[in-house]
Amino acid sequence: MSESTHTQDAQRQAKPVAPKVKELIAKTLSVTLATVDAEGTPNASYAPFVEIDNKFYILVSFMAKHTKNLSEGRKVSAMFIEDESATKQVYARERLTVEVSTSQIERDSAEWTNVVGQLKERHGKIVDVLNEMTDFILVALHPVKGAYVNGFGSAYFVDANLEIMEHRNDQNHQTK
Template identity: 35%
Template sequence: MGRSIMAKDLNEFLEDFKSLSMSTIDEKGNPFSSYAPFIKIEDKYYVYISLMAKHTTNLKNKNICSLFFVEDESKCLNIFARKRAMVQCNSNVIKQDTKEEIDLLEQFKIKFDDGMITMLKGMKDFHVFEFTPFYGEAVFGFGKAYNLGGKDFSQFVERENTGTKGHGK
């Protein structure tokens, strides 16, 4: 991920990521942040998480979340301008033991350890959640803020000039 140039799209930026940070909303309406390993297929993100985890309960009660991807601190050029993307999503739990779940778990096995996914599947309380983006932003340095757009929410879209000069320019 130590690229000093901007990624051409969100998918390129995410190539080296194995996990995502997610913010969910708890039963009191408070934000709750956590992380999970993920896979991305076309425009959707998938996590395999336990019913024992608070973020899973939050997602079952309110099916929205915000995903956050941020450049590794040790690889960034400026700590105040870490490359990052935020993706707001609707979530949906994938029914266990369906063809869809089996196919998705095969993709998890490819990206991660086959034995680990098999072990988690045996625990019976792990479920695949699907996240479908409805809004996103990316920041790749000072004055380099973009909306995410395109069919799969992976394209960097220049923001319209709002008449403000921003950052004192």
Template identity: 30%
Template sequence: MQKEIDIEQVKQGYETFIQGKKSCVLSLVDGEGKPFSSTTPFVRVNGKFYVYISRIAEHFQLMEQAQLVDLLCVADEAVTPNPFAAERARWQCKPKHLGNEGYEDVFAAFNKLHNAKMMELLRTLDFSLFELTPLEGRYVVGFGKAFTIDIENDTLVHVVIDKK
């Protein structure tokens, strides 16, 4: 008999996991169809993700051209007893280049999470803000504990497969 899963408890763990993250992996596809991954700091404001990247970064041009971007957060290996069951969350997102002006609420979140002095410096350089709107996702907490992230209904749905 399978143990009942408390979705509210899982959702609370999901939110705590995201709030504890400062950087993510971005996965994109280049013009030749080759995969490209990169890491970058991020913030989450009102359910959307924001990354602030330099125009000379390899992923800048790819972000500008992308229709979709995957954003991945993975638990630190130092606190992961089994790497096959590492806590992780992945979202497929629609990117939007916002530039460097306005969006003070987003920059305030960056200041709080990533050092205000550093952000002040970066804002004088060639950095630019991108908004990543999640369309769908998956949250994994361990074996048999995978959840579809239902963005529209702001909930998690346990993924169950037939083991036959």
């Protein structure tokens, strides 16, 4: 049997690992962000977050390039990814990538107060310091759709509620 045939057989026999989307989010402290500016120039960054009612909230400064991109409602992709030190295979790190829409939360609103309190519980007293700085805004990331991967042959489409819609097995990897 050729190496190519062996690889294709292994791919067909690969069993998807049960999705654990919520567990990945719970053990991840920051979200990786991909934003674009008015000229379409991409920017990669990250921000600590808290999840409340299927939305992700981040407290970010206008001194950071991604904040302007987020505040102007441009396209955003958010990724939650397994820590490299915890992965068994770096090529198959568990990850959730989601297209999100954004909204800015009004300072001094009940929602602001609630979310900042939960950010403080999750990330510590530094949140009190950031909350006092006027260049910081609170942004909600609203999931639209995405993809969850938790191993080779184990990729899924997810909906706006981060629920698994279907297994992505429409094509196998190609070999020489």
